Amino acid sequence: MDVTAAGLDPPMNRSLMRHAVFLGCSALVGTLVGCSPPQAPPGPVTTARSLATAAPANPVPVDRMILCVRLAMVDLPVGAASDAEDIWARLQGAPIDPRLSKALQANGLRVGLGAGRNLVDLAGVLQGLTGRAILYASVPSLLDSPSSVTLREDQPPATIFMVDRDGAASGTDFPAGDYLLAIGGRLNSEDPSRILLTAVPQIRFRSASTTIVRTDGRLGFQTRRPVFSFEEVAITVEMPVKDVLVIGPSRGSRRPSSIGHGFFTGSRAGLPFETVILLIPELIVASSR
Numbered sequence: 001m002d003v004t005a006a007g008l009d010p011p012m013n014r015s016l017m018r019h020a021v022f023l024g025c026s027a028l029v030g031t032l033v034g035c036s037p038p039q040a041p042p043g044p045v046t047t048a049r050s051l052a053t054a055a056p057a058n059p060v061p062v063d064r065m066i067l068c069v070r071l072a073m074v075d076l077p078v079g080a081a082s083d084a085e086d087i088w089a090r091l092q093g094a095p096i097d098p099r100l101s102k103a104l105q106a107n108g109l110r111v112g113l114g115a116g117r118n119l120v121d122l123a124g125v126l127q128g129l130t131g132r133a134i135l136y137a138s139v140p141s142l143l144d145s146p147s148s149v150t151l152r153e154d155q156p157p158a159t160i161f162m163v164d165r166d167g168a169a170s171g172t173d174f175p176a177g178d179y180l181l182a183i184g185g186r187l188n189s190e191d192p193s194r195i196l197l198t199a200v201p202q203i204r205f206r207s208a209s210t211t212i213v214r215t216d217g218r219l220g221f222q223t224r225r226p227v228f229s230f231e232e233v234a235i236t237v238e239m240p241v242k243d244v245l246v247i248g249p250s251r252g253s254r255r256p257s258s259i260g261h262g263f264f265t266g267s268r269a270g271l272p273f274e275t276v277i278l279l280i281p282e283l284i285v286a287s288s289r
Contacts, residue, residue: 067185067195068140070280071149075273078265080129081110081248082274088112090122091246094237099165106163107233108253108260116242116280126276134278139183146184148202151263151275153178155203161257164232171257174228177205179263181247182229185281193241195281200234201263202227230259241281248276 081087091112093101104110114122123134139147155178161171180202188194205226213222237245253260253274265274 065187065192066140066284067187068138068282068284069183069185069197070136070278070282071139071183072134072136072278073149073151074126074130074134074276074278075266075268076126076129076276078272078274080274081276082108082251082253082260086125086129087122087246087248087276090114090118090125094235094245095239096235096237097165100233100235102167103163103165104233104235105250106167106252107230108250108255108258108264109233110248110250110260111235111237112246113237113239114244114246116240116244119244119280122244122246122278136278136280146182146198146200148180148182148204149277151179151181151277152266154206155179155262158262159257160259160262161255162230162232162259174203175205175207177203177225180204180227181263181277183279187283188238192283194238195241195283196236196238197245197279197281198234198236199245199247199279201230201259233259239281241283243280245279246276247279249274 088110091114094111094113096104096111126134139149155176157174157176159171159173161169163169182198182200182202184198186196188196205228208223208225210221210223212219214220235245235247239245247264249260249264252258253265255261264276265272267273
């Protein structure tokens, strides 16, 4: 699935950059975007409900859980996230490998983890910086496959210098394309209240490639746009459901050839801005038929 900004707010042209539109996780169960609930063994009919309200005495099978993520992308004045601490002071450092943390900073990225109970306070800070309420979109069914969220559409060719976890830097020339964030998740089978959330920056090239594939014994052509993933800065965090993971630019995003600059900064009508992303994982229990 590719969640994109196009068409949601005409006055701002691709304006999910400014604020996402709330789609509602409840629509996930069997209907949203053609997503079918996981098949469950025969049993009594159970209506969809939040995992938090599931009866402890009757654990819900993992194969009936649907993971979705509420997402908000908020454009801020330059320096509000990369230089100031108003946002990050309300978060804890995400529990990630120290080598990855250094690589993120060097590549112009920063992450923080906040308790769900503090989301109202965090949203209030962001609203004070933007003058607008924070709205959310829903990224569904992450247990099946990662979903791609479009951060910057139709970007020109660029050279990006990436610093790996050993501190070595290398530059790569990329063709024109869309800058994405691939989001995926996995349940903790021993503790369903916690999930493993992943977020990986990607570039989807504008030019497509065609390959020959076999489907049901027949040969055919398949056209796809190649995607490059920046695995060295792949963010993987184990976190409680309904807590919030925040991803944004660090001071390193001032470097024009950095990942943070390409993915988390931009300009609109000649005015520069930087973007922070809020990711809030939630679990839905699918109906049993």
